[in-house]
Amino acid sequence: MWTDLGIDLDKHGQLMEALPVGFKAIYVDPQQNRPQNMGFWDFVVGDIHGIRVSEVVKAKEEGRMVVGTFCLYVPDELIVALNGISIGLCGGTNFSDYASEGVLPVNICPLIKSALGFSLGKICPYYLSADFLIGETTCDGKKKAWEILGKDKEVYVVELPHCKDRPQAKAHFIAELKALIAKLEKASGNKLTPANLKAAIAKIKEKRDLLRRLYETRKADPVPISGKDALLVSQVAFYDDPDRQIQMLGKLVEEVEARVENGEGVVERGTKRILVSGTPMAIPNWKIHHIVETSGASVVCEETCTGTRYFSGDVEVKGDSLDKLIEALANRYLGINCACFTPNTGREEDIIRLAGEYNVNGVILYTLNNCTNYEIEAVTLEKKLKEAGIPVLPITTDYSSEDEAQLKNRIEAFIETI
Ligand code: BJ8
Numbered sequence: 001m002w003t004d005l006g007i008d009l010d011k012h013g014q015l016m017e018a019l020p021v022g023f024k025a026i027y028v029d030p031q032q033n034r035p036q037n038m039g040f041w042d043f044v045v046g047d048i049h050g051i052r053v054s055e056v057v058k059a060k061e062e063g064r065m066v067v068g069t070f071c072l073y074v075p076d077e078l079i080v081a082l083n084g085i086s087i088g089l090c091g092g093t094n095f096s097d098y099a100s101e102g103v104l105p106v107n108i109c110p111l112i113k114s115a116l117g118f119s120l121g122k123i124c125p126y127y128l129s130a131d132f133l134i135g136e137t138t139c140d141g142k143k144k145a146w147e148i149l150g151k152d153k154e155v156y157v158v159e160l161p162h163c164k165d166r167p168q169a170k171a172h173f174i175a176e177l178k179a180l181i182a183k184l185e186k187a188s189g190n191k192l193t194p195a196n197l198k199a200a201i202a203k204i205k206e207k208r209d210l211l212r213r214l215y216e217t218r219k220a221d222p223v224p225i226s227g228k229d230a231l232l233v234s235q236v237a238f239y240d241d242p243d244r245q246i247q248m249l250g251k252l253v254e255e256v257e258a259r260v261e262n263g264e265g266v267v268e269r270g271t272k273r274i275l276v277s278g279t280p281m282a283i284p285n286w287k288i289h290h291i292v293e294t295s296g297a298s299v300v301c302e303e304t305c306t307g308t309r310y311f312s313g314d315v316e317v318k319g320d321s322l323d324k325l326i327e328a329l330a331n332r333y334l335g336i337n338c339a340c341f342t343p344n345t346g347r348e349e350d351i352i353r354l355a356g357e358y359n360v361n362g363v364i365l366y367t368l369n370n371c372t373n374y375e376i377e378a379v380t381l382e383k384k385l386k387e388a389g390i391p392v393l394p395i396t397t398d399y400s401s402e403d404e405a406q407l408k409n410r411i412e413a414f415i416e417t418i
Helices: 009-028 038-046 051-061 076-081 094-100 110-120 125-129 140-149 167-188 194-217 227-237 242-262 287-293 322-334 345-357 372-387 404-417
Strands: 066-069 085-088 132-136 155-158 272-278 297-303 362-368 392-397
Touching: 009 038, 009 094, 009 227, 038 227, 038 242, 051 066, 051 085, 051 125, 066 125, 076 085, 076 167, 076 194, 094 110, 110 140, 132 140, 140 155, 155 167, 167 322, 194 227, 194 242, 194 322, 227 242, 227 287, 227 297, 272 287, 272 345, 272 372, 287 297, 287 362, 287 392, 287 404, 297 345, 345 372, 362 372, 362 404, 372 392, 392 404
Parallel strands: 066 085, 066 132, 132 155, 272 297, 272 362, 362 392
Antiparallel strands: none
């Protein structure tokens, strides 16, 4: 299978050796009393390029469309409705950076560098399996990255309106969704109908509802699941089969809800509670959560695209026609508060609301190096959070381990003061 996919066997082998070692050191060894059902997610990491890749390859052989995506603004519902498979391809490690050297400037966001490295370096079987990629016009780095990736594999770009509160923004986004639908119909050989779209909306809602229930349990003190485990659940949801996710998430949620009822936690009651807000944390980026949770505090919520932004807001269906359903999709997706929009005051409101709901002691504003949009918002957010009486620590970092000791000092000092 690897040879057919064209994988770089050497580099891929190195990655497969390194990942379990890192996972054991971060997830298995330091954590106590994890929910039993996390065993599934441990297995998924151990088998990261195993069963799921075989499933995707088999589905492709059976004629199903496989699409790689990089952003929450690409609606999974459309791909699922057309019997396609959607795989999130954002990169969360600097392992692959060597492969994007020379095609990207040094000072670029690590997420983009990583994703391009995995793709161009032929290390990611999901990328190699994809029929095509769907990019989007969110940040400048991504926009230009599509031009580079496009030389290796077809990239279809969805153009997002950047002033999303304007009335014409919705019309523009709907037109973009319709163009995307035409592309997906052609690639899949299937036709979007009100029936298959409604079924896909219901399936994705079921997955989001379970993630929402999981997050609800994190409002409890003691918290029944670590931030690291909750983050892993969200990271895997981006590429695993939605039906399997619904089944396994259902079991996990029942277990952690029972823990809340019994007052059982992974840490002692009264442990300091942290909300992390900012750029997404693609697998295997566990850096900040690991530092926080080995410094005497718990991450109880993430206002990120690998956190609340992933599941908040429902597709409110108000009619049976395809047009009404597409409009409902546009409404839900334009409600996501990413820093690539201007203005983006909804994010500020979200963080302050979440800080209250999760009863946090402090907020870490997390930004990946060279992510201008989130870095600029962090300056304003720091002031707003302080005005609201919420302790805040801004952190800008990348995927390397070089600054870990320094970050640990800063985070420990922050936790002591809150
Ligand atoms: S909706 S956060 S997934 S764009 S970190 S690549 S913004 S320079 S990932 Fe994102 Fe969609 Fe927004 Fe979410 Fe650019 Fe920043 Fe890098 Fe980023």
